[in-house]
Amino acid sequence: MRARAPALASLAAVAALLCVLPFTLGDYNISLVAQVGVFFVAVLGLNILTGYTGQISIGHGAFMAIGGYTTAVMSRDHDTNLVVTMLMAFAICFVVGLLLGLPALRLSGAYLALATFALAVSVPLLPLQWSKFLGGRDGVEASRTVSNLWLYGAAWTASAILFVLAWLILRGRVGRAFRAVRDSEIAAVASGIELPVYKTLAFGISAAYAGVAGSLFVLATNGFAAPDEFGIALSLKILLGAAVAGLGSLWGVLLGAAFIGLLPTVSSSVPVIGSSHGQDVVFGAAVVLVMLLLPGGFAGLLAQLRRLKRA
Amino acid sequence: MTQSAAATSATRAVGGALERLPPPTSLLLVAGAAGLLVGSLRSEVFAQLTVQGLALGAVYGSLALALVLVYRATRVVNFAQGELAMATTYIAYQLIKWGLSYWEAFFATLAIAFVVGAALEVVLIRPVLHRSVIAAVIVTVGLFILIDGVVNWVWGGDFKFMPSPFGTKIYHVGGVSISRLYPGMFVVVIVSVLLVWALFRFTKLGLGMRAAALRPAESALVGVRVEWMLAIGWGLAAVLGAVAGLVAQPSQFVLQPTLMQPILVYAFAAAVLGGLESPAGAVVGGLAIGISLNLVVQYVPAITTELQTPLAFAVILVVLLLKPSGLFGHREVRRV
Numbered sequence: 001m002r003a004r005a006p007a008l009a010s011l012a013a014v015a016a017l018l019c020v021l022p023f024t025l026g027d028y029n030i031s032l033v034a035q036v037g038v039f040f041v042a043v044l045g046l047n048i049l050t051g052y053t054g055q056i057s058i059g060h061g062a063f064m065a066i067g068g069y070t071t072a073v074m075s076r077d078h079d080t081n082l083v084v085t086m087l088m089a090f091a092i093c094f095v096v097g098l099l100l101g102l103p104a105l106r107l108s109g110a111y112l113a114l115a116t117f118a119l120a121v122s123v124p125l126l127p128l129q130w131s132k133f134l135g136g137r138d139g140v141e142a143s144r145t146v147s148n149l150w151l152y153g154a155a156w157t158a159s160a161i162l163f164v165l166a167w168l169i170l171r172g173r174v175g176r177a178f179r180a181v182r183d184s185e186i187a188a189v190a191s192g193i194e195l196p197v198y199k200t201l202a203f204g205i206s207a208a209y210a211g212v213a214g215s216l217f218v219l220a221t222n223g224f225a226a227p228d229e230f231g232i233a234l235s236l237k238i239l240l241g242a243a244v245a246g247l248g249s250l251w252g253v254l255l256g257a258a259f260i261g262l263l264p265t266v267s268s269s270v271p272v273i274g275s276s277h278g279q280d281v282v283f284g285a286a287v288v289l290v291m292l293l294l295p296g297g298f299a300g301l302l303a304q305l306r307r308l309k310r311a
Numbered sequence: 312m313t314q315s316a317a318a319t320s321a322t323r324a325v326g327g328a329l330e331r332l333p334p335p336t337s338l339l340l341v342a343g344a345a346g347l348l349v350g351s352l353r354s355e356v357f358a359q360l361t362v363q364g365l366a367l368g369a370v371y372g373s374l375a376l377a378l379v380l381v382y383r384a385t386r387v388v389n390f391a392q393g394e395l396a397m398a399t400t401y402i403a404y405q406l407i408k409w410g411l412s413y414w415e416a417f418f419a420t421l422a423i424a425f426v427v428g429a430a431l432e433v434v435l436i437r438p439v440l441h442r443s444v445i446a447a448v449i450v451t452v453g454l455f456i457l458i459d460g461v462v463n464w465v466w467g468g469d470f471k472f473m474p475s476p477f478g479t480k481i482y483h484v485g486g487v488s489i490s491r492l493y494p495g496m497f498v499v500v501i502v503s504v505l506l507v508w509a510l511f512r513f514t515k516l517g518l519g520m521r522a523a524a525l526r527p528a529e530s531a532l533v534g535v536r537v538e539w540m541l542a543i544g545w546g547l548a549a550v551l552g553a554v555a556g557l558v559a560q561p562s563q564f565v566l567q568p569t570l571m572q573p574i575l576v577y578a579f580a581a582a583v584l585g586g587l588e589s590p591a592g593a594v595v596g597g598l599a600i601g602i603s604l605n606l607v608v609q610y611v612p613a614i615t616t617e618l619q620t621p622l623a624f625a626v627i628l629v630v631l632l633l634k635p636s637g638l639f640g641h642r643e644v645r646r647v
Contacts, residue, residue, distance in 0.1 A: 003532070050445065056443075056445045058446065058452070072461055100531035103628075103631075103632050106631075106632065106635060107631055107635065109444045109445075110387065110388040110444060110448065110587065111587070111631055111635055113388055113448050114388060114579055114583060114627060114631070115627065115631050117390075117579070118579075118624035118627045118628055119628075120623075121576065121620065121621070122621045122625075125618075125620070125621050129618075132426065183362050195576055208336045228380055230621075236452055236455070236456065239449065240449065240452065240453060240456075242447070243445075243449040247445070278460070278464060279460070280456050280457070280459055280460025280463065280464075281457060281460035281461055284454065284455070284457025284458070284459075285453075285457055285458055287449070287450075287452075287453030287456070287457075288435060288450055288453040288454060288457060291439055291446060291450050292435065292438055292439065292450075295439075295442060295446075311442075
């Protein structure tokens with residue numbers, strides 16, 4: 001228990017900081033930090049699948065799209081409470097994730113990357129096909145918009161709840177099974193782990209997280225769910241966020257989310273690289289450098305620092 | 312080796328490749344080819360679409376072959392392959408602007424592409440490869456964004472114009488008019504694919520590369536420089552990609568940074584259809600995807616041009632679920 005004390009202390013510090021921030025920041029900065037919260041949920045979810053269970057997904061933008069459209073459509077047609085729509089997004093994406101996890105059972109490594117890539121590109125095109133219900137290219141507008149402060153509160157409350165949930169899932173039997181699947185499928189089966197159950201479960205949980213992130217994401221874009229918002233770029237961003245955070249670690253997720261949430265904004269305000277494409281250069285280069293120099297991502301860096309301090 | 316001996320050996324290699332095909336696949340190929348021939352004789356539009364589809368399909372096939380070479384060498388699906396091809400096309404554009412003739416620029420670009428491809432493997436992929444495939448794939452995704460950003464930064468996102476190497480001549484064959492562009496594209500791609508195939512099949516270097524891809528540890532024991540072979544494999548893949556980019560550009564009439572993004576999607580579909588392990592499958596898969604997409608959009612009313620990309624993805628998903636090894640591949644058997 002004593003080993004966990006510093007971890008709990010830093011967790012409390014982060015939570016306290018997040019509670020204080022809205023009182024000190026301007027409205028624009030609040031919206032930025034809220035956006036980091038949205039990405040936090042998405043990266044956290046992907047980390048459960050890719051980091052802990054070893055199944056790559058380039059398709060989490062697709063689950064975010066499903067979650068986002070759930071919120072927008074329910075709000076448009078039934079004026080449902082927005083928090084309720086988030087719970088619905090969680091449930092719907094959990095089921096969709098389980099179902100999509102079934103075909104994914106047959107695939108691994110590069111093949112799974114290709115299949116989920118296919119998913120990421122195809123799902124945002126569905127609204128164009130069923131444009132009456134899903135609004136076509138113009139998207140669906142939720143019946144109301146929310147203030148940045150509301151969004152901030154919702155995003156970080158969801159983050160906190162889902163972080164604790166992830167910690168509870170990963171610390172016990174299920175988490176051990178996930179890690180066993182990641183480290184060696186054959187060894188996992190040999191020690192009595194039902195591969196299909198845990199792989200689809202990981203897909204479901206991970207998709208449910210992405211669904212919540214998606215519905216927050218829609219609220220962050222003025223209540224609009226449009227196909228372009230959920231393109232392949234979003235899926236790549238989340239994957240890169242999880243990679244930079246350090247696969248298989250909960251602590252790096254905060255830094256990974258901040259990285260993908262803030263870097264484009266920060267780098268576009270720097271003079272020389274401030275063009276819209278300069279930030280792509282910085283983003284791509286940063287990802288490649290982090291992968292090369294920090295094998296464990298930010299989480300690995302944190303662990304190294306801790307070791308240095310102890311030595 | 313005398314010329315006739317080389318020819319016999321080549322014939323035997325082709326025959327051997329055909330024999331190894333699973334019977335349903337060869338039947339399917341023959342039936343498809345026969346259908347295309349009959350359709351082309353009966354309708355001029357069909358013939359035109361088929362020729363066009365063959366040319367575009369050759370481009371998809373060449374990029375798919377690049378993906379397969381990389382996959383066989385390093386087990387990585389290179390998501391940056393298309394952007395790399397696009398970037399090398401911009402290099403050719405720049406060389407032509409500096410006063411080189413089209414074909415001088417073409418070959419200079421291929422040389423540059425080889426060096427860049429090999430360098431990427433050595434500098435960026437090799438250090439992460441031993442960690443995990445996921446890490447390497449993520450690096451290629453980062454590279455995708457990086458290359459895209461660099462090209463936009465250096466050349467801007469607006470349309471650029473390059474001279475067409477094939478001119479604007481139009482051939483008339485039995486009532487069918489075909490722009491010289493399409494046979495030109497097809498010939499350039501197929502010649503480069505055949506050259507790469509010959510390199511793999513008939514040279515000691517090619518043998519070394521095949522050995523390094525299949526049995527790295529054992530090849531190292533018999534003196535193959537495995538690491539060099541992998542780098543050369545990446546270089547060759549970049550060359551094939553550059554050919555695909557250079558040849559695809561005139562078919563789109565303008566040069567812009569999104570040149571290869573749809574083509575990468577079709578190349579993925581082609582590589583999966585043929586089997587990620589099979590070079591011949593990638594080329595045939597590319598031709599099949601090119602022709603069938605072209606025909607489907609014309610003859611199936613429900614499928615519009617916007618649905619071409621999802622259709623290619625449907626192909627990926629269906630093939631991966633029904634027969635992950637693809638049409639030409641063999642089931643992977645792994646010993647524990």
